[in-house]
Amino acid sequence: FAHALILSVETTEAEKCPGVVKVVTGKDCKFRYGDNIKDLQPMAVTKVRYIGDPVAAVIADTAAHARAALDKIKVEYKPLPVYTDARDAMAKDAALIHEDMDDYWRLPTLKQASGTNIANTYHLVKGRGEEGFDEADVIIEGEFNYPLGSCAAIEPHGTIVWFKEDRTIEVWSTTICPFIIREDLAHSYDVPVSDVRVHTPDLGGCFGYKSDVTTEQTIAWIASFVPGRPVKWVGTREEDFTSTLLAHGIRTKMKMGAKKDGTLVAIKSTIYHTGGAYADTAVNVTIASTHNSTGPYEYKHCDLTGYTVYTNTPAVGAYRGYGHQESQIASERMMDLMARKLGMNPLEFRKKNFLSEGKVNAVGETMWK
CATH class of the missing domain: 3.30.365.10 (Aldehyde oxidase/xanthine dehydrogenase, molybdopterin binding domain)
Known part of the structure; x- marks a missing residue:
């Protein structure tokens, strides 16, 4: 759904799947982030606001095991009105996308x-x-x-986040804004900026949509549940279209x-x-x-x-x-x-x-x- 309340997320069956280390949702996420407006959260908590808003993620030993476990997650939604044009969303009787x-x-x-x-x-x-x-x-x-x-760079977004046991954070990401990511993560997880290190390898294109924080906060939230173990995500082309910046x-x-x-x-x-x-x-x-x-x-x-x-x-x-x-x-x-x-x-x-x-x-x- 592009706009819906999340009524329940059932992860029990996914947690039993082979190779699964942890299933993560946005439950209990208390912080927001953003440089101009702090309206972002790393994963959806009470509602989804677009197709691609992350609801649940699986940490597993292989990508195949993770995908198989994702199919076992059941989410119950209550659909809400959808607006894909600014003019419709501005109507006096339009449902609010951000009530708070x-x-x-x-x-x-x-x-x-x-x-x-x-x-x-x-x-x-x-x-x-x-x-x-x-x-x-x-x-x-x-x-x-x-x-x-979409910018549609030849290389989709990808991120590795490692929450070390000494509470330092190390990140490798397809980004051109390492300092913004460093500041955001330090603030979100209440650690000194000096304890966050962000690596930016050679990129397979950008054209703009890798110059802001995109998936890094989401992968960091997921990785925070398995301290001591780095978590890697590389988006598919579909995910690059639906879950990063347009x-x-x-x-x-x-x-x-x-x-x-x-x-x-x-x-x-x-x-x-x-x-x-x-x-x-x-x-x-x-x-x-x-x-x-x-x-x-x-x-x-x-x-x-x-x-x-x-x-x-x-x-x-x-x-x-x-x-x-x-x-x-x-x-x-x-x-x-x-x-x-x-x-x-x-x-x-x-x-x-x-x-x-x-x-x-x-x-x-x-x-x-």
């Missing part, structure tokens, strides 16, 4: 909407904002969608105004970010997508809003341009449409409005050589 969202630690700059699935709202205004459209001679509107995807699903609604001579005057953009079941890494992507939705052009007036929305899809994270290209596709299509409306050459229209030296972008930065 207000209790999560978060950066003070983030603004959740209590009683909704909106994890953060980012709003940026330059000049007179939307009121500035009264200075425009021509106004056009459009809506553009960039779907969810590329972002972003829908952009845009309104653009210009003078008859081709001078851009005002822009309003609204970003609806399908942020996944956990929004810790999504919020930064939304912010980047929102303030970059103006593209490399100067507007006198800007009204930009980005919504990071909890949905019943895997969490999203870094992917190539980190949210920039998703909204700039909308910006560039709108530039073509506006040029056509004005009867201008699209290249000359762009050259007229580029952020050249002395011009000011949406966040108030003055361009210089």
Whole structure:
């Protein structure tokens, strides 16, 4: 299920299977982690929020024994409404994906909407904002969608975690953020940072989704039940798609105004970010997508809003341009449409409005050589 309460997890038969060392669930997990919002847990505790949310794991002497034992685990669920699009999850009557969202630690700059699935709202205004459209001679509107995807590196995610008997932790993982993993694990397990060592071997590709904590906390939680014995997990391609970070699903609604001579005057953009079941890494992507939705052009007036929305899809994270290209596709299509409306050459229209030296972008930065 993509969204359901966990009523029971029966592991007795799995524990009797050949080669099984331990069966682990999220039961009794008390901590959350995250760098922007602590909304993550290493395994599902009371509910699953997307297909791929880990419910139970088997530690065994071989991968074949582990897979065989997994088939013996029985889970009883109570299905809940499922939302795979930010707009549906934002509906007033939408079921909450995180009922206790207000209790999560978060950066003070983030603004959740209590009683909704909106994890953060980012709003940026330059000049007179939307009121500035009264200075425009021509106004056009459009809506553009960039779907969810996967980085799909040639090597899937893999992690080894070893909880040593002296309470130090050693990790080998397909990651490019060893220091974040080290800090997170040290905080989660209440050990000094110096007692956590993270190794990063040569990677078979990344493209972004190995630059945040993904499966490391889950494998660490599992390994914590067998101190003294390293635990290894290497994801299948299916697991890499469903249980690690996706590329972002972003829908952009845009309104653009210009003078008859081709001078851009005002822009309003609204970003609806399908942020996944956990929004810790999504919020930064939304912010980047929102303030970059103006593209490399100067507007006198800007009204930009980005919504990071909890949905019943895997969490999203870094992917190539980190949210920039998703909204700039909308910006560039709108530039073509506006040029056509004005009867201008699209290249000359762009050259007229580029952020050249002395011009000011949406966040108030003055361009210089």
